Amino acid sequence: MARPLFPLPDIPGIPVRGETATYPIGRIFCVGRNYAAHAAEMGVEVDREAPFYFTKSAANAVLSGTVASYPPGTEDYHHEMELAVAVGRQLFQADRAEAGRAVFGYGCALDMTRRDLQIRERKKQRPWDLGKDVENGAVFGPLTPAADWQPRGDTAIRLSVNGEERQAATLSELVWTIDEILAHLSGFYHLRPGDLILTGTPAGVGPVRPGDRLRGVVDGLDPVELMLGEPA
Known part of the structure; x- marks a missing residue:
């Protein structure tokens, strides 16, 4: 086998509760506008015909506890708390x-977003890549196996910045349920172990600044945490 011309940075594996091995990150699919209140705050309506998706690069994934630089090219960097x-x-x-039987596990995640770039490109009917696929912009907390935790309608999902709550909802507010999302997405991709789906964010998204500490929780799961550093 030919050797590569140069090495690529390692992609982190996500810790798994009760396991010494980690879950390798393959593809990252994100569901857009999956909470009606969040869609409304973004000035759009939920498409109830079918879910829709965007992707993030595995190379841009980091683990909970990371200190990440404030990204270039934006003046409106937003938090979005999600169930992964x-x-x-x-x-x-x-x-x-x-x-539903294909789920390995669940975790807390952050979908960090250059909101000004996302909105600018949306208005021009262009892809959202610059706004969504941000270096260090997919943040994953440890996973809990599906055998040990299952989502319920009354399960709370929340995010705080510097101890102040910004987002709060329950999983009953998901427009498309997890099994509906997986079934629909499997009609377009051969899903496989290593694939991660971020299921959408509740209302309350907003800007963050260097020095801010983010903490997201879904009841019963390990939290996801991120600290923003100064621009690189």
């Missing part, structure tokens, strides 16, 4: 029952 779903088996053109 980790795929544990092959899944293609699945129904909801099969999709």
Whole structure:
């Protein structure tokens, strides 16, 4: 086998509760506008015909506890707290029952967003990549296996900045449920272990600045934490 011309940076594996091995990060799919109140605060409506998605690069993923520089090119960097779903088996053109059985585990995650760039590109009907696929912009807390934790409608999801609560909702507010998302997405991709789905963010997103400490929780899961440093 030919050797590569140069090494690439390592992609971190996500810690798993009760395991010494980590969950490798493959692809990251994100569900857009999956809480109606968040869609409303963004000035848009939920598309109830089907979920829609954008992606983030695995190379831009970091783990909870990271100190990340404030990114270049933005003056409006936003937090978005999400429940992450980790795929544990092959899944293609699945129904909801099969999709539900394919979950390896769940975790807390942050979808950090250059909001000014996202909105600018949205107005021009262009892709959101500059706004969404940000270096250090996909932050993952430890995973809990599906055998040990299951989402419920009354499960709370929250985010605080410097101890002040910014986002608060329950999983009952998800427009598309986890099994619906996985079944739908499996109609377009051969899903496999290593795939992660960020299921959407509640209302209350807002800007953060260098020095801010973010902490996101979903009841029963390990939290996700991030500190913003000065621009690099």
